[in-house]
Each structure stands twice: as C-alpha cells, then as structure tokens.
Amino acid sequence: METADMVKVAVSAAPYSIDKPYSYLVPDALAAAAVPGVRVMVPFGRGNKESEGLILARVQEPKLPGSKAIRQILDPEPVLDKAGIDLALWMRGRYFCTVFEAVKTILPAGLWYGLREIWSLAMEPETARSTAVGIPGAWQVLDLLEKQGGKADIRVLRDVLGDGAEKPLKAMKKAEILTCETDAKRKIADKxxxxxxxxxxxxxxxxxxxxxxxxxxxxxxxxxxxxxxxxxxxxxxxxxxxxxxxxxxxxxxxxxxxxxxxxELRVPSLDDVEPGPEIVLNEEQQRAFEEILGRVQAAKPSVTLLHGVTGSGKTQVYLRLVQETLALGKTAMVLVPEIVLTPQMMRKFSSYFGSRVAMLHSSLKMTERYDQWKRIRRGEVDVVLGTRSALFAPLKNLGLIIMDEEQEGSYQSENVPRYDAREVAKYLCVREKAALVFGSATPTVETAWAVEQGSYQKALLRRRYNENALPEVLIA
Incomplete structure (x- = not known):
C-alpha cells in the first residue's frame, strides 16, 4: 500500500470519548512548516468543519482512501517543544482531559486563537437567486450577504436570521451557492x-x-x-x-x-527596585539550606518538606537556594498561593534577581503574561515567581521548584483539567532531575504522611527568625 507523509494531530473539537491523535496528510506547500508543536486548521467530523489542532508527531503511514489533509498552519514556529507535548499527554492520562485541553492550560491565553466562520457568495447574485429557488430562507440570506458586500460572519447571520439560519446555509453550501471558510485570529498580537x-x-x-x-x-x-x-x-x-x-x-x-x-515588551517595569542586602541565615536556617542544596547539587529528583513555624524565615532560605541554583547554571521556579503573592514579595525577588526574574499571576494583563512567556521561552529569565499556572512556564534546565504554603487549596485547579500543582511539580522534577521543596507551617496530611513513610525528606525550622516571640494566644 502506498505510504504518505502524515501528521498526528490533537483536535480541539474532539471530546474526551473520542480524543486520540488523528492522522492528516501534509500538502507539499505546507511540508516545511508542518512540524510537531505547531497549531493547524484541519477538517474534522462528517461535515468537515474546520477545527484547531496541534501537531504531535510527523510519520510515514499508509495512505487510506478518504484521508484528509491539513488546511492551514497557524504558527510560524512551534509553540510547544517535545517536553511540552509530553507534559500534555501525561496530563491527559492523569486528569482525564483531552490533549488539547491540556495544551490550552500549558500555553498562555494570549496565544489562543478565536475562530470565525465567514460565509461568502460563490457566484454572481443573480445566478445565486435563480439557483436558490426552492431553498426555504435562501433569499433572506442572499439579501443580507449583498448588503454585507458578498460575505458575512456567521454571528451576523444568526443575529439577523436567528437560529434558523443554519438550515438554509447548509443547503446553499451543498448547492455550491455559498462557500464557508474559517478565519483564525490570535487573541494577542506581538507589539x-x-x-x-x-x-x-x-x-x-x-x-x-x-x-x-x-x-x-x-x-x-x-x-x-x-x-x-x-x-x-x-x-x-x-x-x-x-x-x-x-x-x-x-x-x-x-x-x-x-x-x-x-x-516592544509589555512587562511591568521594576527599574526603581534597589538591590537587596546580603542574606544572613541563622544556624537552623543554614542547616536546612545546606541539606536541600545538597539535593539540588546531586541532580537527582527529590522532595523535601521545609517544615517551619510561621515567621521562621522560610523566604530567606528560598532566596539563598535560588541564588545557589543559579550559580550552578540552572533555573528555578517559586510558586506561592494567590493570597500570598503581594507586590512586596515581587519587589523582594526583583531586588535579588533583577530583570532575570519573571512574574506570572492572575493580576497581570493578558498582554503582560504573553510577553513574559516570550521572555522565558527565549531564555532571558532564570527565575519564575508566580501562582499555580506559573508551573507551565517554559523554563529550560530546571534545577529547583519551591512551593510555599503547600497546604493551600488554590494549588488545585477547579477548571478542566483539574490538575494538582503538587503532582505536576513532581512530574517536572522527575523529568528534569530537579529538587522540589514544599514549604509550610501546617503541611497537608498527604505530605506529612509521605515524610513519615520516608518518601519525602524533611528540614525543620523550629524557631522564629531573630527569635521573635510567637503571638499571645487567649483561649476564650
């Protein structure tokens, strides 16, 4: 049987029950650009409705009768590398989502495409009217298209003609009176x-x-x-x-x-942040720091619970760990719950790492998150500070992930895919041979049990920083 150049595509229109890599032919004109990691427009389903998809792999396969071809390449270069595709496939198997749902979680919202159906006249108006005789509602469609200059968005047609617009449109397309094209426009453009x-x-x-x-x-x-x-x-x-x-x-x-x-990058300016003072750790902090640093230097996957009372100076230990991780030529990621991520914390990290730190959190504009993602992808960033979604930042050569206040429920996504950031962090650390640090004064039951069983390591901070007294507690 004749073989052909084909790609495996994860299609956005496929629900979980039929989610799988679909095979599509690669036209000669798109052969150079159709590489794994780029998004494409493909015909899908019985009606061959155009849908967005992501190329997962390129293969040589038997050319079966009725094989469909990709119609358009949406990205000039891959938006996901092999590691990103592997992460999406792992999330599908772990969280029962489609591959494309995982891809949309990994990529920043500014990269997503909005799809529009554009209906156009395929012949002269007079010829169209004579051909459309006998199709109910066809003349209303033709009147509207003529007013719109021969083409119109499906939303315009629905607004004027109501939900009944679908039936005459399909009939007129079958009669070759109209053509339908899908236009893809990215939500955020480069500035x-x-x-x-x-x-x-x-x-x-x-x-x-x-x-x-x-x-x-x-x-x-x-x-x-x-x-x-x-x-x-x-x-x-x-x-x-x-x-x-x-x-x-x-x-x-x-x-x-x-x-x-x-x-022009649309990122928050941090030019007015002064360099931070030298970090001096107390004896207990230094011991915890050296224990964890040894695991970073070993370049083996590890999980450590940094169990410290409130005010014990865990942030100081984090900063020193990140400094030494960068000195090893590796990158670091620091995750915090939304409620903890204050402007003061962002300024503190910027005072030590300057423009080499990128902030990713929900308060940023979509344009700012997209431009920060570009900086990280290009290797202009060594440290990522952010909330749960910052875990998907495309950092290379990852050596350390820190999750502060790991007991917080905000690390669990409530939207599809309902991923747990702790599990995704462990997957990344195994893949990158990096160290994972869970920081907490009140760790989750699962984390405390894993420490008791010996699956996780433990570092203790029993005293408050500078020996400050604990708040007075009154039992009423």
Whole structure:
C-alpha cells in the first residue's frame, strides 16, 4: 500500500470519548512548516468543519482512501517543544482531559486563537437567486450577504436570521451557492514600534542636509538628532525635531535614514527596585539550606518538606537556594498561593534577581503574561515567581521548584483539567532531575504522611527568625 507523509494531530473539537491523535496528510506547500508543536486548521467530523489542532508527531503511514489533509498552519514556529507535548499527554492520562485541553492550560491565553466562520457568495447574485429557488430562507440570506458586500460572519447571520439560519446555509453550501471558510485570529498580537537611524555615515548626512538647512530645516534637525541619539523610535524623532511622517518618508527615499521594526515588551517595569542586602541565615536556617542544596547539587529528583513555624524565615532560605541554583547554571521556579503573592514579595525577588526574574499571576494583563512567556521561552529569565499556572512556564534546565504554603487549596485547579500543582511539580522534577521543596507551617496530611513513610525528606525550622516571640494566644 502506498505510504504518505502524515501528521498526528490533537483536535480541539474532539471530546474526551473520542480524543486520540488523528492522522492528516501534509500538502507539499505546507511540508516545511508542518512540524510537531505547531497549531493547524484541519477538517474534522462528517461535515468537515474546520477545527484547531496541534501537531504531535510527523510519520510515514499508509495512505487510506478518504484521508484528509491539513488546511492551514497557524504558527510560524512551534509553540510547544517535545517536553511540552509530553507534559500534555501525561496530563491527559492523569486528569482525564483531552490533549488539547491540556495544551490550552500549558500555553498562555494570549496565544489562543478565536475562530470565525465567514460565509461568502460563490457566484454572481443573480445566478445565486435563480439557483436558490426552492431553498426555504435562501433569499433572506442572499439579501443580507449583498448588503454585507458578498460575505458575512456567521454571528451576523444568526443575529439577523436567528437560529434558523443554519438550515438554509447548509443547503446553499451543498448547492455550491455559498462557500464557508474559517478565519483564525490570535487573541494577542506581538507589539513593535518603528525605529529610525541614519542610513549613511554622519559626515555624509551633514553634507547632504547642511546646504539646504534654511529651505529644509526639519531634515537637518533629524540628522542632527540621530547623529547624537543614534537609533531612536520614529515617534520620538518627530516629537523632538518637529519633523512630520511625510518628511521622514522623503528622507528614507533619499537614502538618508532607514526604518526598522523593534519588538516592544509589555512587562511591568521594576527599574526603581534597589538591590537587596546580603542574606544572613541563622544556624537552623543554614542547616536546612545546606541539606536541600545538597539535593539540588546531586541532580537527582527529590522532595523535601521545609517544615517551619510561621515567621521562621522560610523566604530567606528560598532566596539563598535560588541564588545557589543559579550559580550552578540552572533555573528555578517559586510558586506561592494567590493570597500570598503581594507586590512586596515581587519587589523582594526583583531586588535579588533583577530583570532575570519573571512574574506570572492572575493580576497581570493578558498582554503582560504573553510577553513574559516570550521572555522565558527565549531564555532571558532564570527565575519564575508566580501562582499555580506559573508551573507551565517554559523554563529550560530546571534545577529547583519551591512551593510555599503547600497546604493551600488554590494549588488545585477547579477548571478542566483539574490538575494538582503538587503532582505536576513532581512530574517536572522527575523529568528534569530537579529538587522540589514544599514549604509550610501546617503541611497537608498527604505530605506529612509521605515524610513519615520516608518518601519525602524533611528540614525543620523550629524557631522564629531573630527569635521573635510567637503571638499571645487567649483561649476564650
């Protein structure tokens, strides 16, 4: 039997009962871009309705009759690597969700696509009307499409024609009067701004603009400004020199300046954070720190319960562990419950790790979370601080995961997939040969039992930091 180049795709439209990798042919035009980890548009089901999917693998398989082909590649490069795909497959088996539900949990919301059905006339309006005779409701559809310029979103058709729009649309598609295409648009786009720089050396630029300084003062001012400032955003050049966009375009045509695009990251600024003081641990903290650090250095999967009373200085131990993990050339992740993640804690980590730390939590805008994800993926970040979902940050060479207040119920997801962040963290630590630290004054019963059974290690902090007294308790 003839074999063909095919891909295994996890389809978003497939419910759990029929969730499996579906095989699709790879057209020659999409052969270079159809790699594991990219999202695609594929026909699915009896009606071949277009649905979003993720390529899991590329294989050579027998070409069966009726095999369908992928229709569109949505991503210019993979959004998930092999490790991310393996994590999605593990989550499916552990939490009884579809692979695509796991993928949507792993990826930031800004990367998701919104799908729209666009219905268009496939022939001239007069021909369409004569062909549509006998189809109930067809003329209403045609009247609306003509008003919309020959094409309309399915939502517009439903708003005007009601739920009864589906029947005439399907009948008209079958009669080849209409065509239906699915348009995919990402929720968040990359942001960039236009930059300007001199296209010739400074002496030549002055030589070309100095003779016409009186008749074209704006040109001279632009050259004078760029000669001092160098590559600058176009908006700033116009603001400081008074040159209009038209003047800049004219200068570009003359070969004086050159435009380029530069990425603009929408992340919170932490420039005003001062460097933190040197961390000095007491004897008890130092002992716990050295025990856990030894497990990080061993590069073997381990779980340690850092059991310390409230105010015992667990955060100081966390900071020192992260510092030493980075010194080993590895990365670290610190997870905290939503209620604990305050601006003060974010500033504290920034004071020690500067721009190499990324914050991921629900208070961030969708654009900020997406841009932080991009920074992490590119390797510009060594430390991730955040809530439950920060666990899916694409950190490379992970050496340490810390889960503070591990007894908190917010580590358990209430949405599909209903994952437990503690279990996902253990999976990552086994895969990456990293150390996992559970910090708590009141650990969960499961964690305390695992320590008693010897499955987890234990480090104790019995005294409060600086020997501060515990709060007075009155029994009423």
């Amino acid at each position: 960039s701004h236009r930059m300007v720089e001199l296209a010739v050396n400074t002496e030549d630029a002055y030589a070309l603009t100095e003779p016409k300084r009186r008749s074209a003062p704006a040109r001279y001012e632009v050259v004078n400004f760029l000669a001092t400032a160098g590559r600058t955003p176009a908006a700033e050049v116009s603001y400081y020199t008074g040159a209009s966009s038209r003047t800049l375009k004219t200068m570009e045509k003359a070969g004086l300046i050159a435009f380029s695009e530069e990425e």
